[in-house]
Amino acid sequence: MRPLHVSRSRARSRTTAVAAVGAALLLGLTACGSGSGSPAAKGTAHDHAPAMTSTPSMPGMPGMPSTTGMPSMSGMPSMDTTAAPSDTSAGYRFVSADSRLTAGHPVAYRFRVTGPEGGPVTAFAVEQTERLHFYAVRSDLTGFQHVHPVMAADGTWTAGLAALAPGGWRVFATFTPADGPGKGEDFVLSRTVTVPGAATAAPLPPAASTTTVDGYTLTVRGEVRAGMAAPLTVAFSKDGKPVTDLQPYLGTYAHLTAFRAGDLAFAHLHPTTAADGTPGGPELTFHAELPAAGDWRLFVQFRTGGTLHTAALTVRAA
Numbered sequence: 001m002r003p004l005h006v007s008r009s010r011a012r013s014r015t016t017a018v019a020a021v022g023a024a025l026l027l028g029l030t031a032c033g034s035g036s037g038s039p040a041a042k043g044t045a046h047d048h049a050p051a052m053t054s055t056p057s058m059p060g061m062p063g064m065p066s067t068t069g070m071p072s073m074s075g076m077p078s079m080d081t082t083a084a085p086s087d088t089s090a091g092y093r094f095v096s097a098d099s100r101l102t103a104g105h106p107v108a109y110r111f112r113v114t115g116p117e118g119g120p121v122t123a124f125a126v127e128q129t130e131r132l133h134f135y136a137v138r139s140d141l142t143g144f145q146h147v148h149p150v151m152a153a154d155g156t157w158t159a160g161l162a163a164l165a166p167g168g169w170r171v172f173a174t175f176t177p178a179d180g181p182g183k184g185e186d187f188v189l190s191r192t193v194t195v196p197g198a199a200t201a202a203p204l205p206p207a208a209s210t211t212t213v214d215g216y217t218l219t220v221r222g223e224v225r226a227g228m229a230a231p232l233t234v235a236f237s238k239d240g241k242p243v244t245d246l247q248p249y250l251g252t253y254a255h256l257t258a259f260r261a262g263d264l265a266f267a268h269l270h271p272t273t274a275a276d277g278t279p280g281g282p283e284l285t286f287h288a289e290l291p292a293a294g295d296w297r298l299f300v301q302f303r304t305g306g307t308l309h310t311a312a313l314t315v316r317a318a
Helices: none
Strands: 026-030 033-035 043-049 092-095 107-114 132-138 144-151 156-161 167-175 187-195 210-213 216-221 230-238 255-260 266-271 283-288 294-304 307-317
Touching (some): 092 187, 107 167, 107 187, 132 156, 144 294, 210 307, 216 307
Parallel strands (some): 026 210
Antiparallel strands (some): 026 307, 033 043, 033 307, 092 107, 132 144, 144 156, 210 216, 216 230, 230 283, 255 294, 294 307
Protein backbone atom coordinates (compact mmCIF):
# COMPACT_ATOMS: atom_id res chain seq x y z
CA MET A 1 0.00 0.00 0.00
CA ARG A 2 1.21 3.51 -0.70
CA PRO A 3 0.37 6.80 1.05
CA LEU A 4 -2.58 8.62 -0.45
CA HIS A 5 -1.71 12.16 -1.50
CA VAL A 6 -4.99 14.01 -1.83
CA SER A 7 -5.57 17.28 -3.66
CA ARG A 8 -6.49 20.51 -1.90
CA SER A 9 -10.17 19.85 -2.42
CA ARG A 10 -9.91 16.21 -1.31
CA ALA A 11 -7.95 17.12 1.80
CA ARG A 12 -10.97 18.97 3.13
CA SER A 13 -13.74 16.82 4.55
CA ARG A 14 -17.09 17.35 2.91
CA THR A 15 -18.98 18.53 5.97
CA THR A 16 -22.01 20.46 7.09
CA ALA A 17 -23.59 20.69 10.53
CA VAL A 18 -25.54 22.87 12.92
CA ALA A 19 -24.00 24.61 15.96
CA ALA A 20 -22.11 22.30 18.28
CA VAL A 21 -23.49 21.00 21.57
CA GLY A 22 -21.04 20.06 24.33
CA ALA A 23 -20.93 16.37 25.20
CA ALA A 24 -18.46 13.72 26.37
CA LEU A 25 -16.73 11.66 23.75
CA LEU A 26 -18.09 8.18 23.19
CA LEU A 27 -16.99 5.87 20.42
CA GLY A 28 -18.97 2.81 19.46
CA LEU A 29 -19.89 0.40 16.76
CA THR A 30 -22.97 -1.44 15.64
CA ALA A 31 -23.30 -3.75 12.72
CA CYS A 32 -24.94 -3.35 9.35
CA GLY A 33 -25.02 -4.97 5.95
CA SER A 34 -24.56 -4.12 2.32
CA GLY A 35 -26.68 -4.82 -0.70
CA SER A 36 -26.25 -5.17 -4.39
CA GLY A 37 -26.98 -2.71 -7.15
CA SER A 38 -30.53 -2.09 -8.29
CA PRO A 39 -31.73 -3.24 -11.70
CA ALA A 40 -34.01 -0.22 -11.88
CA ALA A 41 -31.35 1.95 -13.48
CA LYS A 42 -27.70 1.99 -14.43
CA GLY A 43 -25.24 2.67 -11.65
CA THR A 44 -23.65 0.82 -8.77
CA ALA A 45 -25.61 0.72 -5.52
CA HIS A 46 -24.42 -0.29 -2.07
CA ASP A 47 -27.13 -0.69 0.55
CA HIS A 48 -27.00 -0.77 4.36
CA ALA A 49 -29.29 -2.39 6.93
CA PRO A 50 -28.86 -3.01 10.66
CA ALA A 51 -29.11 -6.80 10.34
CA MET A 52 -25.33 -7.30 9.83
CA THR A 53 -25.78 -9.09 6.52
CA SER A 54 -25.65 -8.08 2.90
CA THR A 55 -29.45 -8.28 2.64
CA PRO A 56 -31.32 -5.00 3.33
CA SER A 57 -33.82 -5.16 6.20
CA MET A 58 -34.86 -1.70 7.33
CA PRO A 59 -37.70 -0.60 9.63
CA GLY A 60 -39.76 2.39 8.52
CA MET A 61 -40.44 5.78 10.01
CA PRO A 62 -42.70 8.74 9.23
CA GLY A 63 -41.94 10.34 5.87
CA MET A 64 -41.26 13.92 4.94
CA PRO A 65 -42.72 15.16 1.62
CA SER A 66 -40.32 17.94 0.61
CA THR A 67 -36.95 19.52 1.19
CA THR A 68 -38.52 21.47 4.04
CA GLY A 69 -39.49 18.28 5.86
CA MET A 70 -36.09 18.14 7.55
CA PRO A 71 -33.31 20.62 8.19
CA SER A 72 -31.42 21.24 4.93
CA MET A 73 -27.75 20.81 4.05
CA SER A 74 -25.35 23.19 2.31
CA GLY A 75 -22.68 21.74 0.06
CA MET A 76 -19.81 23.74 1.46
CA PRO A 77 -16.31 23.28 0.12
CA SER A 78 -14.88 23.79 3.60
CA MET A 79 -16.11 23.04 7.09
CA ASP A 80 -19.18 25.02 8.15
CA THR A 81 -20.38 24.48 11.71
CA THR A 82 -23.60 26.48 11.30
CA ALA A 83 -25.11 25.18 8.04
CA ALA A 84 -27.72 22.42 7.83
CA PRO A 85 -28.55 20.19 4.82
CA SER A 86 -29.69 22.13 1.74
CA ASP A 87 -30.27 21.62 -1.98
CA THR A 88 -28.46 24.88 -2.83
CA SER A 89 -24.95 26.23 -2.26
CA ALA A 90 -22.96 29.01 -3.97
CA GLY A 91 -25.38 29.05 -6.89
CA TYR A 92 -25.30 25.28 -7.44
CA ARG A 93 -28.62 23.45 -7.06
CA PHE A 94 -29.72 19.84 -6.68
CA VAL A 95 -32.87 19.61 -8.83
CA SER A 96 -35.31 16.70 -8.99
CA ALA A 97 -38.99 16.15 -9.68
CA ASP A 98 -38.92 13.00 -7.53
CA SER A 99 -40.19 13.80 -4.05
CA ARG A 100 -41.89 10.43 -3.45
CA LEU A 101 -40.50 6.97 -4.19
CA THR A 102 -42.35 3.67 -4.08
CA ALA A 103 -41.52 1.23 -1.29
CA GLY A 104 -40.67 -2.42 -1.61
CA HIS A 105 -38.90 -2.67 -4.97
CA PRO A 106 -35.95 -1.13 -6.81
CA VAL A 107 -36.50 2.41 -8.04
CA ALA A 108 -34.72 4.95 -10.24
CA TYR A 109 -34.12 8.44 -8.85
CA ARG A 110 -33.43 11.13 -11.48
CA PHE A 111 -31.90 14.52 -10.82
CA ARG A 112 -29.69 17.27 -12.21
CA VAL A 113 -27.09 19.61 -10.78
CA THR A 114 -27.49 23.16 -12.09
CA GLY A 115 -24.84 25.86 -11.92
CA PRO A 116 -24.88 29.56 -10.96
CA GLU A 117 -26.04 30.51 -14.47
CA GLY A 118 -29.02 28.14 -14.25
CA GLY A 119 -27.93 25.52 -16.79
CA PRO A 120 -27.12 21.88 -16.04
CA VAL A 121 -23.59 21.06 -14.92
CA THR A 122 -22.03 18.32 -17.06
CA ALA A 123 -18.30 18.65 -16.28
CA PHE A 124 -17.27 16.99 -13.01
CA ALA A 125 -13.86 16.14 -11.62
CA VAL A 126 -13.19 12.53 -10.69
CA GLU A 127 -13.12 12.01 -6.91
CA GLN A 128 -12.26 8.52 -5.62
CA THR A 129 -12.74 7.05 -9.12
CA GLU A 130 -16.21 8.60 -9.63
CA ARG A 131 -17.55 11.92 -10.98
CA LEU A 132 -20.42 11.98 -8.47
CA HIS A 133 -21.25 10.04 -5.32
CA PHE A 134 -24.91 9.64 -4.37
CA TYR A 135 -26.25 8.56 -0.98
CA ALA A 136 -29.72 7.68 0.29
CA VAL A 137 -30.01 7.72 4.10
CA ARG A 138 -33.09 6.96 6.16
CA SER A 139 -34.02 9.60 8.70
CA ASP A 140 -33.35 7.32 11.69
CA LEU A 141 -30.03 6.16 10.16
CA THR A 142 -31.19 2.54 9.80
CA GLY A 143 -31.04 2.66 6.00
CA PHE A 144 -28.00 3.54 3.87
CA GLN A 145 -27.24 3.26 0.17
CA HIS A 146 -24.17 4.54 -1.66
CA VAL A 147 -24.71 4.72 -5.42
CA HIS A 148 -22.66 5.78 -8.43
CA PRO A 149 -25.28 7.05 -10.89
CA VAL A 150 -25.01 7.50 -14.65
CA MET A 151 -25.27 10.92 -16.34
CA ALA A 152 -26.99 11.46 -19.70
CA ALA A 153 -25.73 13.99 -22.24
CA ASP A 154 -28.24 16.60 -21.02
CA GLY A 155 -26.89 16.46 -17.47
CA THR A 156 -29.63 14.22 -16.04
CA TRP A 157 -28.32 11.68 -13.56
CA THR A 158 -30.07 8.34 -12.88
CA ALA A 159 -29.40 6.57 -9.59
CA GLY A 160 -30.60 2.99 -9.27
CA LEU A 161 -31.69 2.35 -5.69
CA ALA A 162 -32.45 -0.96 -4.02
CA ALA A 163 -35.85 -1.31 -2.36
CA LEU A 164 -36.50 1.40 0.25
CA ALA A 165 -38.45 0.93 3.47
CA PRO A 166 -41.35 3.33 4.11
CA GLY A 167 -40.46 6.56 5.86
CA GLY A 168 -38.47 9.73 5.43
CA TRP A 169 -35.20 9.61 3.51
CA ARG A 170 -32.57 12.19 2.61
CA VAL A 171 -30.56 11.90 -0.60
CA PHE A 172 -27.14 13.50 -1.13
CA ALA A 173 -25.07 14.34 -4.20
CA THR A 174 -21.37 15.01 -3.56
CA PHE A 175 -19.26 16.34 -6.43
CA THR A 176 -16.50 18.71 -7.57
CA PRO A 177 -17.13 20.87 -10.67
CA ALA A 178 -14.42 20.59 -13.32
CA ASP A 179 -15.03 24.12 -14.58
CA GLY A 180 -17.06 27.23 -13.81
CA PRO A 181 -17.00 29.36 -10.65
CA GLY A 182 -16.97 26.31 -8.38
CA LYS A 183 -14.10 24.55 -10.16
CA GLY A 184 -12.06 22.43 -7.77
CA GLU A 185 -14.39 22.95 -4.80
CA ASP A 186 -16.19 20.10 -3.02
CA PHE A 187 -19.98 20.35 -2.80
CA VAL A 188 -22.56 18.36 -0.84
CA LEU A 189 -26.17 19.03 -1.87
CA SER A 190 -29.19 17.29 -0.41
CA ARG A 191 -32.95 16.83 -0.72
CA THR A 192 -35.57 14.81 1.13
CA VAL A 193 -37.86 12.15 -0.33
CA THR A 194 -40.83 10.31 1.13
CA VAL A 195 -41.44 6.59 0.81
CA PRO A 196 -45.15 6.10 1.61
CA GLY A 197 -46.31 3.30 3.89
CA ALA A 198 -46.46 2.25 7.53
CA ALA A 199 -43.30 3.46 9.21
CA THR A 200 -41.67 3.18 12.64
CA ALA A 201 -38.57 5.01 13.81
CA ALA A 202 -35.78 2.97 15.39
CA PRO A 203 -33.51 4.32 18.15
CA LEU A 204 -29.82 4.84 17.46
CA PRO A 205 -28.00 1.63 18.47
CA PRO A 206 -25.92 1.70 21.65
CA ALA A 207 -22.20 2.39 21.52
CA ALA A 208 -19.57 -0.34 21.46
CA SER A 209 -15.87 -0.58 20.61
CA THR A 210 -16.15 -3.39 18.03
CA THR A 211 -18.70 -4.85 15.67
CA THR A 212 -19.06 -7.78 13.30
CA VAL A 213 -20.44 -7.83 9.76
CA ASP A 214 -20.57 -10.87 7.49
CA GLY A 215 -18.14 -12.68 9.81
CA TYR A 216 -15.64 -9.81 9.95
CA THR A 217 -14.79 -7.94 13.14
CA LEU A 218 -14.00 -4.23 12.96
CA THR A 219 -12.26 -2.47 15.83
CA VAL A 220 -11.95 1.31 15.89
CA ARG A 221 -9.23 3.30 17.64
CA GLY A 222 -8.83 7.04 17.96
CA GLU A 223 -10.41 10.11 19.53
CA VAL A 224 -13.06 12.02 17.62
CA ARG A 225 -13.60 15.63 18.68
CA ALA A 226 -15.83 18.15 16.98
CA GLY A 227 -13.94 20.51 14.70
CA MET A 228 -10.57 18.85 15.27
CA ALA A 229 -8.75 16.67 12.75
CA ALA A 230 -7.35 13.40 14.07
CA PRO A 231 -6.47 9.93 12.75
CA LEU A 232 -9.10 7.22 13.09
CA THR A 233 -7.86 3.64 12.66
CA VAL A 234 -10.04 0.67 11.72
CA ALA A 235 -8.63 -2.82 12.26
CA PHE A 236 -10.15 -5.79 10.37
CA SER A 237 -10.08 -9.40 11.55
CA LYS A 238 -11.90 -12.66 10.86
CA ASP A 239 -11.95 -15.78 13.02
CA GLY A 240 -9.47 -14.09 15.33
CA LYS A 241 -6.91 -13.52 12.56
CA PRO A 242 -5.94 -10.20 10.92
CA VAL A 243 -7.51 -9.60 7.52
CA THR A 244 -4.86 -8.96 4.86
CA ASP A 245 -6.88 -9.48 1.67
CA LEU A 246 -8.86 -6.23 1.43
CA GLN A 247 -9.51 -5.45 -2.22
CA PRO A 248 -9.41 -1.99 -3.83
CA TYR A 249 -12.62 0.00 -3.58
CA LEU A 250 -12.93 3.55 -4.97
CA GLY A 251 -9.17 3.91 -5.20
CA THR A 252 -8.40 2.78 -1.66
CA TYR A 253 -9.27 -0.17 0.60
CA ALA A 254 -12.34 1.23 2.38
CA HIS A 255 -14.78 4.12 2.11
CA LEU A 256 -16.07 5.94 5.19
CA THR A 257 -18.91 8.45 5.45
CA ALA A 258 -20.69 9.91 8.48
CA PHE A 259 -24.16 11.37 9.08
CA ARG A 260 -25.20 13.18 12.24
CA ALA A 261 -28.27 11.96 14.10
CA GLY A 262 -31.11 14.47 13.94
CA ASP A 263 -30.21 16.75 11.04
CA LEU A 264 -28.27 14.20 8.91
CA ALA A 265 -25.35 16.55 8.43
CA PHE A 266 -22.71 14.86 6.24
CA ALA A 267 -18.98 14.22 6.56
CA HIS A 268 -16.59 12.24 4.37
CA LEU A 269 -13.59 10.79 6.18
CA HIS A 270 -10.69 10.54 3.75
CA PRO A 271 -8.37 7.51 3.73
CA THR A 272 -4.66 8.06 4.16
CA THR A 273 -3.69 5.01 2.06
CA ALA A 274 -4.35 4.47 -1.64
CA ALA A 275 -4.76 1.07 -3.27
CA ASP A 276 -1.60 0.12 -5.18
CA GLY A 277 -2.59 -3.22 -6.69
CA THR A 278 -1.65 -5.31 -3.66
CA PRO A 279 -4.08 -6.59 -0.97
CA GLY A 280 -4.82 -4.25 1.93
CA GLY A 281 -5.20 -4.62 5.69
CA PRO A 282 -5.23 -5.45 8.47
CA GLU A 283 -5.51 -1.77 9.51
CA LEU A 284 -6.62 1.37 7.69
CA THR A 285 -6.29 4.95 8.88
CA PHE A 286 -8.66 7.79 8.00
CA HIS A 287 -8.39 11.56 8.33
CA ALA A 288 -11.33 12.13 10.70
CA GLU A 289 -12.82 15.58 11.16
CA LEU A 290 -16.42 15.85 12.33
CA PRO A 291 -17.48 19.50 12.28
CA ALA A 292 -19.87 19.60 15.22
CA ALA A 293 -20.76 17.83 18.45
CA GLY A 294 -23.42 15.15 18.58
CA ASP A 295 -24.04 11.53 17.67
CA TRP A 296 -22.69 10.56 14.26
CA ARG A 297 -23.33 7.34 12.37
CA LEU A 298 -20.29 6.16 10.41
CA PHE A 299 -20.59 3.73 7.50
CA VAL A 300 -17.46 1.76 6.57
CA GLN A 301 -17.53 -0.03 3.21
CA PHE A 302 -14.84 -2.57 2.28
CA ARG A 303 -14.47 -5.34 -0.27
CA THR A 304 -13.18 -8.92 0.08
CA GLY A 305 -13.53 -11.82 -2.35
CA GLY A 306 -15.47 -9.60 -4.74
CA THR A 307 -18.17 -8.84 -2.12
CA LEU A 308 -18.80 -5.37 -0.70
CA HIS A 309 -19.48 -5.25 3.05
CA THR A 310 -20.89 -2.33 5.05
CA ALA A 311 -20.47 -1.79 8.78
CA ALA A 312 -22.02 1.02 10.86
CA LEU A 313 -20.31 2.84 13.72
CA THR A 314 -21.88 5.22 16.20
CA VAL A 315 -19.61 8.04 17.33
CA ARG A 316 -20.37 10.76 19.84
CA ALA A 317 -18.22 13.82 19.21
CA ALA A 318 -17.83 16.41 21.95
